Amino acid sequence: MDSAVARERALDAAERLFYGRGVQSVGMDEIRGASGLSLKRLYQLFPAKDQLVEAYLDRRDARWRGRLAAHVAGHEEPRRRILAVFDWLEGWFAEPGFRGCAWINAYGELGAVSEGVAERVRAHKEAFREYVGRLVADAGLPDALTAPLFLLAEGAMVTAGISGSTAPAAEAREAARLLLDAAQAA
Incomplete structure (x- = not known):
């Protein structure tokens, strides 16, 4: 998957979770799970x-x-x-x-x-x-x-x-x- 698609998936998941529950209550592992990206890939996109x-x-x-x-x-x-x-x-x-x-x-x-x-x-x-x-x-x-x-x-x-x-x-x-x-x- 190219970086632009992976970035959009991460942002879609982050928006859903951050807006729905608040930024501090959502961890990167939850973003990983909701986006379908590996944690390594997520941190490559957003260190x-x-x-x-x-x-x-x-x-x-x-x-x-x-x-x-x-x-x-x-x-x-x-x-x-x-x-x-x-x-x-x-x-x-x-x-x-x-x-x-x-x-x-x-x-x-x-x-x-x-x-x-x-x-x-x-x-x-x-x-x-x-x-x-x-x-x-x-x-x-x-x-x-x-x-x-x-x-x-x-x-x-x-x-x-x-x-x-x-x-x-x-x-x-x-x-x-x-x-x-x-x-x-x-």
Whole structure:
């Protein structure tokens, strides 16, 4: 099996286990068993568990942001695109196995002891914030809306992860709508 295929198998197993149970509760032997790779092969690909965790977060980041952007791009009206972020979050929260935000979860477990994890979490959150800022700018709205809209989305993620409910997305969407209405009226 070539390295690219083996790497994807390892990452698929790591994502399933890390996201489902938490990074610290999963050992490399479990990743080996779930991936079907030998422990030697797994360590050739990822010499340390930290490297596997970082690769998992990087790959998930690209996929998460890509899925969000594809959903939002399906809406033409700029203001509607902002609200579409919250619609997408609601769909994500409803997915089987949803356990909250992978980056918030990883930061809670490892942010204080792994600079690599902390860097990836910060980069993911900053990229998401910048994306929200571009949507705000495209709608011709004041940049001051970026931070509250970003925080509404982030709060919805945390609350949905804890509650196991999709309701935080709809609640955050309604708050976002009120902010947009107020900004347009001003």
